[in-house]
Amino acid sequence: MKKILVYIIFFIILFYEDSVSAKETLLQTIIDATSPYDTITLQEGTYYGPAVITHPLTIEGEGDVIIQGNFEGNVLTIESDRVQIKNVTIRQSGQQLEDAGILIQQANEVLIDRVRLEDVQRGIFIRGGFGHTLSHNKMMSFPVHYSKRGNGIHLLNTKQAIVINNNINAVQDGIYVDEAFDTKIEHNVVKHSRYGIHFMFSSNAEAHHNTLTENVNGVMAMNSNHIQLINNELTHQLTYRGYGILIYDMESMRIEHNTISNNHNGIDIQSSRDIEVVDNTIAGNYVGLSSKGKNESIQITENDWLANIVQTKLSGEAVQLERNYWDDYKGFDLTGNGVGQLPYETNSTTTDWMVKHPHLQFYFESPAFNLWNTVERMFNRGKVVTDEQPLVRRKGEQ
Amino acid sequence: MSASWMIARYEMKRAFRSRWLLLLFLLFVSLAFISIFMTNATSTAQYDGFTRQMASLLNVSLFILPLMTILIGSMLVAGEKEDGQLLLYRTYPISPTALVIGKWLGLFLPLAVMLTLGYGIALVVLSFLMPVRLGLAVAFYLIALLLITLFLSFSLWVGYRMKSRLHAIGVSLFSWAFFVLFYEFLIIALTFLLPSTQIVMVLTVSVFFNPVEIVRVGSILALESGTFFGPSMYDFTIWATSLFGIIAFVIASLAWILVPLLDSIRLVKKGNHL
Numbered sequence: 001m002k003k004i005l006v007y008i009i010f011f012i013i014l015f016y017e018d019s020v021s022a023k024e025t026l027l028q029t030i031i032d033a034t035s036p037y038d039t040i041t042l043q044e045g046t047y048y049g050p051a052v053i054t055h056p057l058t059i060e061g062e063g064d065v066i067i068q069g070n071f072e073g074n075v076l077t078i079e080s081d082r083v084q085i086k087n088v089t090i091r092q093s094g095q096q097l098e099d100a101g102i103l104i105q106q107a108n109e110v111l112i113d114r115v116r117l118e119d120v121q122r123g124i125f126i127r128g129g130f131g132h133t134l135s136h137n138k139m140m141s142f143p144v145h146y147s148k149r150g151n152g153i154h155l156l157n158t159k160q161a162i163v164i165n166n167n168i169n170a171v172q173d174g175i176y177v178d179e180a181f182d183t184k185i186e187h188n189v190v191k192h193s194r195y196g197i198h199f200m201f202s203s204n205a206e207a208h209h210n211t212l213t214e215n216v217n218g219v220m221a222m223n224s225n226h227i228q229l230i231n232n233e234l235t236h237q238l239t240y241r242g243y244g245i246l247i248y249d250m251e252s253m254r255i256e257h258n259t260i261s262n263n264h265n266g267i268d269i270q271s272s273r274d275i276e277v278v279d280n281t282i283a284g285n286y287v288g289l290s291s292k293g294k295n296e297s298i299q300i301t302e303n304d305w306l307a308n309i310v311q312t313k314l315s316g317e318a319v320q321l322e323r324n325y326w327d328d329y330k331g332f333d334l335t336g337n338g339v340g341q342l343p344y345e346t347n348s349t350t351t352d353w354m355v356k357h358p359h360l361q362f363y364f365e366s367p368a369f370n371l372w373n374t375v376e377r378m379f380n381r382g383k384v385v386t387d388e389q390p391l392v393r394r395k396g397e398q
Numbered sequence: 399m400s401a402s403w404m405i406a407r408y409e410m411k412r413a414f415r416s417r418w419l420l421l422l423f424l425l426f427v428s429l430a431f432i433s434i435f436m437t438n439a440t441s442t443a444q445y446d447g448f449t450r451q452m453a454s455l456l457n458v459s460l461f462i463l464p465l466m467t468i469l470i471g472s473m474l475v476a477g478e479k480e481d482g483q484l485l486l487y488r489t490y491p492i493s494p495t496a497l498v499i500g501k502w503l504g505l506f507l508p509l510a511v512m513l514t515l516g517y518g519i520a521l522v523v524l525s526f527l528m529p530v531r532l533g534l535a536v537a538f539y540l541i542a543l544l545l546i547t548l549f550l551s552f553s554l555w556v557g558y559r560m561k562s563r564l565h566a567i568g569v570s571l572f573s574w575a576f577f578v579l580f581y582e583f584l585i586i587a588l589t590f591l592l593p594s595t596q597i598v599m600v601l602t603v604s605v606f607f608n609p610v611e612i613v614r615v616g617s618i619l620a621l622e623s624g625t626f627f628g629p630s631m632y633d634f635t636i637w638a639t640s641l642f643g644i645i646a647f648v649i650a651s652l653a654w655i656l657v658p659l660l661d662s663i664r665l666v667k668k669g670n671h672l
Contacts, residue, residue, distance in 0.1 A: 286626055359628070368580075370454070
């Protein structure tokens with residue numbers, strides 16, 4: 001009796017093992033059977049990686065197609081021009097720092113469209129090449145602290161990459177633009193990550209209509225030049241080091257028509273040159289605008305500064321304020337041309353002190369500090385940054 | 399207890415007949431109108447969390463309410479002493495405890511009623527005219543109520559401590575200025591002398607020795623805007639919003655109510671400057 005039972009169990013195990021391997025379709029086998037410029041349509045089901053693509057190829061999923069890694073290395077590696085991956089779910093990459101859902105290297109003009117990336121260290125890592133397009137993808141890293149996650153999209157050394165309509169949640173940096181040139185980043189959403197968009201050593205990038213919210217920083221721009229941020233929404237970066245936009249050692253940057261609200265710091269500019277901040281709404285931040293280090297030629301023009309607890313914390317004289325609307329401006333427009341007669345004065349001794357002694361923020365807007373500010377305004381102060389032509393109405397207000 | 403309730407009722411009757419309570423009512427109504435209107439009508443109302451407008455409105459309360467409470471309480475008690483009424487009371491079979499508690503209740507209840515009416519009327523009227531964020535209106539009401547409660551015992555104590563109305567006015571004004579203004583400057587000066595590792599600790603402790611600070615810091619924390627204090631106060635915010643922090647705030651508030659009352663009872667017992 002015992003023997004029969006053992007046989008039965010043995011056969012069950014054997015049969016079970018068999019059935020698994022029968023269902024397990026290896027993606028690499030399918031890829032190897034194709035010729036360059038083929039299009040393969042994957043039917044609904046799970047396909048097992050990792051796989052490497054070395055010739056031009058289009059892979060398109062029909063229905064719920066899952067390409068599953070084995071938690072080691074990259075799930076899909078693309079090493080050829082003109083590869084297109086569409087409408088699949090990629091998951092389970094390795095958990096090492098370098099591992100990605102999709103790695104693209106030695107390749108140009110790759111298209112990744114409507115791909116879901118889950119349980120991956122990095123989402124899409126592109127090393128070099130030109131003309132890549134990443135569109136309508138969704139990604140999420142492992143559920144660990146952001147310092148241990150990988151980036152959503154990492155563009156290293158790319159040219160003319162287009163990142164459009166992606167939805168990125170809980171990664172390290174949403175879109176990391178690293179030594180990349182001529183990059184376009186449009187209509188993406190990055191949430192719950194470290195930096196929404198991170199520029200490093202890059203030139204000529206344009207980011208518009210992106211929504212970057214509840215990250216540590218919305219945009220982190222460092223050591224790059226000719227970057228434009230237009231029409232983006234940067235909100236709720238509210239941790240202690242939370243910045244809407246943090247600019248460090250940048251050259252030639254234009255920030256135009258963005259909404260920067262409810263962040264710890266709205267915009268922070270450090271050691272940078274030729275920065276233009278034009279026509280933005282900066283509202284409800286704890287600090288609206290701050291500057292540190294040696295800046296040169298910083299133009300802040302025609303922005304609305306509303307309900308920031310500290311409007312500005314400026315050090316140095318490189319910041320030029322012109323024709324902004326400040327909601328705490330106390331002057332009047334007597335001539336009716338929309339410009340107040342008295343200049344708007346930014347820094348007070350109390351904010352200067354707060355820059356030097358951060359713990360004093362504990363008393364900001366407290367009765368004593370308030371009295372101090374009021375008394376101080378009655379007397380002439382030395383060096384202050386002023387907006388000589390403050391607007392008395394917000395944009396679009398009659 | 400019945401004795402203190404008798405005193406309280408007598409005090410209330412006096413208060414409701416007097417003109418100062420009506421003036422206070424007008425003050426509360428204006429304060430409520432300003433607070434509720436400004437937090438809802440300004441261009442900044444759409445940005446949630448703690449805004450500068452809210453900070454300045456909080457300041458209006460922090461300036462006015464302690465001043466008013468300290469002056470009223472201390473003047474009434476000191477005046478009673480000057481007129482010999484307290485001496486008369488002491489000839490009655492009423493214990494000092496009942497006397498002081500009755501006095502406190504007799505002042506607190508009219509003030510609380512007027513405050514509630516003031517905020518209630520402002521809220522009802524304004525909600526006909528504009529969309530009103532009820533939560534914020536209630537927050538400002540509670541802040542005002544807490545300020546009055548915390549300062550009332552202290553004001554009675556000043557009254558029992560001082561010889562005459564004139565003394566009481568002097569000390570009231572000084573202590574108001576101390577709590578609202580000088581205290582912060584003193585602590586700031588102190589932090590400049592201390593090694594940076596002790597600053598957060600000193601600032602934390604300093605909150606509990608001043609009712610104005612308890613209310614200011616407590617209300618910012620209660621509005622979930624603790625990051626407002628900046629990164630260097632991170633440890634404080636985490637602690638203050640934890641259970642231990644909340645307990646510390648409650649104990650400190652109770653101490654500000656009970657300790658001056660207990661000492662007032664002691665003073666009456668002793669017959670100080672009767």
